[in-house]
Amino acid sequence: MVRRGQAGTMVTSVFPYLFIILLTGGSPAGCAGDSGSASHGKAGAAEKPILLNSIGDAEAFISGAEVAVIGFFQEPESPGASQFRQAAGQIPEVPFGLSTSPAVLSRYGVSANTVTLFRRVDNDRRDLDMNDKEVDVEKMTRFVRMNELRLVTEYNPVTAIGVMQSSLQLHLLLITDKMSPKHPERMRKYRAAAELFKGKVLFILLDSNLKSNERVVSFFNLKKSQLPALAIFHAPDEEQDVLTVNEVSVEHVQDFCNRFLQRIKKKEDELQDNVPNEEL
Numbered sequence: 720m721v722r723r724g725q726a727g728t729m730v731t732s733v734f735p736y737l738f739i740i741l742l743t744g745g746s747p748a749g750c751a752g753d754s755g756s757a758s759h760g761k762a763g764a765a766e767k768p769i770l771l772n773s774i775g776d777a778e779a780f781i782s783g784a785e786v787a788v789i790g791f792f793q794e795p796e797s798p799g800a801s802q803f804r805q806a807a808g809q810i811p812e813v814p815f816g817l818s819t820s821p822a823v824l825s826r827y828g829v830s831a832n833t834v835t836l837f838r839r840v841d842n843d844r845r846d847l848d849m850n851d852k853e854v855d856v857e858k859m860t861r862f863v864r865m866n867e868l869r870l871v872t873e874y875n876p877v878t879a880i881g882v883m884q885s886s887l888q889l890h891l892l893l894i895t896d897k898m899s900p901k902h903p904e905r906m907r908k909y910r911a912a913a914e915l916f917k918g919k920v921l922f923i924l925l926d927s928n929l930k931s932n933e934r935v936v937s938f939f940n941l942k943k944s945q946l947p948a949l950a951i952f953h954a955p956d957e958e959q960d961v962l963t964v965n966e967v968s969v970e971h972v973q974d975f976c977n978r979f980l981q982r983i984k985k986k987e988d989e990l991q992d993n994v995p996n997e998e999l
Contacts, residue, residue: 767804767807767808767811767814767815768788768790768803768804768807768815768816768817769814769815769816769817770795770816770817770818771789771816771817771818771820771823772818772820772823773820773822773823774820774822774823774826776816776818776823777789777816777818777823777826777827780814780816781837783814784813784814784839785838785839785840785869785870786813786814786836786837786838786839786867786868786869787813787814787815787816787836787837787838788807788813788814788815788816788834788835788836788837788863789815789816789817789818789827789834789835789837790803790815790816790817790818790833790834790849791818791819791823791824791827791829791830791831791832791833791834791835792817792818792819792831792832792849793819793831793832794819795817795819797832799832799849799854800817802849802854802855802856802859803815803817803834803849803859804817805856806856806859806860806863809856809860810860810863810864813863813867829846830850832848832849832850833846833847833848833849834846834847834849834859834862835847836862836863836866836867838866838867838868838869839870839917840868840869840870840872840885840887840917840918840921841868841885841886841887841918841921842918843885843886845862845866845884847859847862861877864877864878865877865878865880865881866880866881866884867881868881868882868885868921870910870913870914870917870922871893871906871909871910871913871922871923871924872921872922872923872924873923873924873925873926874892874923874924874925874932874935875931876931882921882923885921887918887919887920887921888953888954888955889919889920889921889951889952889953889954889979889980889983890920890921890923890951890952890954891916891920891921891922891923891949891950891951891952891972891975891976892923892924892925892939892949892950892951892952893905893909893922893923893924893925893947893949893967894925894927894935894936894939894941894946894947894948894949894950895924895925895926895927895946895947895948895967896926896927896928896946896947897924897926897928898928901966904967905947905966905967906924908967908968908969908972909922909924909967909972910922911969912969912972912973912976915969915973916976919980920951920976927943927946927947939959939961940961941961941963945963946963947963947964947967948961948962948963948964949961949962949964949967949971949972949975950962951975951976951979953979953983956986958982958983958986960975960979960982962975
């Protein structure tokens, strides 16, 4: 059971067209996020999950990563906890913690046998009920992959679901070729810009080199010769804008986002002004 809607179900209308495009034409990727965007590498994976004995331990663990997963169990050697450890071993770049402390469970308002994913990009969380007999290692792993949104999230059929369920309604795509020698520097600057809009804009990387993404590129009326490009999308009214860029810079991204934010605010203000006053 997933908080705010079942994982894998279309709960909101965020990015409807791109989601359909991926479901009908994409091929699921095994990993979410750009390879350079993970907040934790493989170092320390053998030690996972980390035992969290106190509320302080849990708070420090969550605040120390873009995405953190905690398994709340009554018994550390229960079948559910064993499956949780197996899932942790399959996702080395995501930090996993485990707690059996009643105080910690109470602090986060969960019952025993619950896996919770915390993400910093939109200050949100997702809960998976491990009491469901159908939940296994594969489903637990998919739950994490679907919901591990980061400062920059690579768009694919798996992460599309997490993107749809994000509370952030403004999405910015960097559409670029990951095979380009300029990609690492572009990502560095894109991530720096993402820090400036944390909690306001969901930053997404779309690899134009993948055939499965061709229809997403055409959705924004772009050709490969025009890339790299920035594309911004406002989910509630499907307002969008595109900017082709010779070089990705923090200034270009910041200016593009600010102009679009001002445009959306102006539109909302105009709609508000046009609402008839029904007060007598």
